[in-house]
Amino acid sequence: MESPFKGKTGVVRIWNAFHYSLDGLRAAFKHEDAFRQEVLLAIVLVPIALFSARSGAEKAALIASVLLVLIVELVNSAVEATVDRISLEHHRLAKRAKDIGSASVLLTLLNLAVVWGFIFLS
Structure with missing residues (x-):
């Protein structure tokens, strides 16, 4: 339906x-505390990207890596809220869903570090 x-x-x-x-x-x-922390990170990093990058492509890559962290954090928070809405009891599948969401945020933060590292260290 x-x-x-x-x-x-x-x-x-x-x-x-x-x-x-x-x-x-x-x-x-x-x-979401993590989202607020990542917004603060974006407030710091986006201006650095705009003023430090040498080309439009570099600016785009730097800013995209920052925005990707925020996007994935939003999806992770939605997964966590949905799991908590269904049940607050400890269940292995609920833990798996939350852990996988957390891992996705970790990977986007690692991606951010790699993109920024390659651009600023090359």
């Missing part, structure tokens, strides 16, 4: 989706 909220189309759907996205960003910032 389809969600009853799927009936909107066109500009109304885009407008609603935009506001749902802003709600998600606000919720993540309010409830």
Whole structure:
């Protein structure tokens, strides 16, 4: 069965989706410590990327690696919230889902370090 909220189309759907996205960003910032820390990291790194990179491609790669961390953290937070909504009891599959989400954030942070390292050390 389809969600009853799927009936909107066109500009109304885009407008609603935009506001749902802003709600998600606000919720993540309010409830997720890791997201706030990564936003702070982005506030520091994005200006460095804009002023230090030698080319547009370098700026794009540096900023994309920062934004990717935020994106993956949002998905990880959504997974964790969903798992917690289903049950707060300890279960091996719940732990696996949360650990895999955490691993995805770790890999994006490693990716950020590699991209920044290659660009600034070469």
